[in-house]
Amino acid sequence: MPQHTFTLNGEQVTVDVEDDVRLLWVLRDILGVTGPKYGCGLGVCQACTSHLNGKAVNLCCVPVGRLKATDQVTTIEGLPATVGKPLHPMQEAWLEQDVPQCGYCQPGQIMTAVAKVLQARAAGHQLTDADFDQIRNICRCGTYHRIREAILSAQD
Ligand code: FES
Numbered sequence: 480m481p482q483h484t485f486t487l488n489g490e491q492v493t494v495d496v497e498d499d500v501r502l503l504w505v506l507r508d509i510l511g512v513t514g515p516k517y518g519c520g521l522g523v524c525q526a527c528t529s530h531l532n533g534k535a536v537n538l539c540c541v542p543v544g545r546l547k548a549t550d551q552v553t554t555i556e557g558l559p560a561t562v563g564k565p566l567h568p569m570q571e572a573w574l575e576q577d578v579p580q581c582g583y584c585q586p587g588q589i590m591t592a593v594a595k596v597l598q599a600r601a602a603g604h605q606l607t608d609a610d611f612d613q614i615r616n617i618c619r620c621g622t623y624h625r626i627r628e629a630i631l632s633a634q635d
Pocket residue numbers: 516517518519520521522523524525526527528537538539540
């Protein structure tokens with residue numbers, strides 16, 4: 480079976496698995512990293528959103544064979560904490576806004592939000608309501624209003 484090496488949440492990992500197995504299953508079933516959730520498996524719901532080299536991706540759509548040894552995969556478990564606090568600023572904002580209901584989609588929501596904020600910062604601006612409207616993560620509980628408030632407050 481082919482071997483695949485990449486960095487996951489700051490640590491190098493190697494897995495023996497067929498090239499076409501999606502990264503979501505490699506992480507959840509082989510490596511035991513369960514922050515990224517399975518919703519649709521088709522790149523629609525965004526529940527599995529994590530970062531590949533700093534960009535938001537749907538892990539259910541990424542075959543492990545596409546990864547290079549230099550690739551950095553970050554899940555919600557690997558988000559860096561604020562200095563002196565246990566969580567990333569986006570997670571702190573999530574708690575302050577009391578966002579989750581069932582919670583299932585929230586890791587993907589947070590990972591998308593972090594990537595969007597970083598992307599906006601790199602372009603020299605803050606996320607706007609219009610940027611928020613382009614986020615496609617589905618929340619069956621309908622917590623969108625609080626998600627928006629959390630994202631916008633995390634930028635302050
Ligand atoms: Fe990956 Fe739905 S499970 S987008």
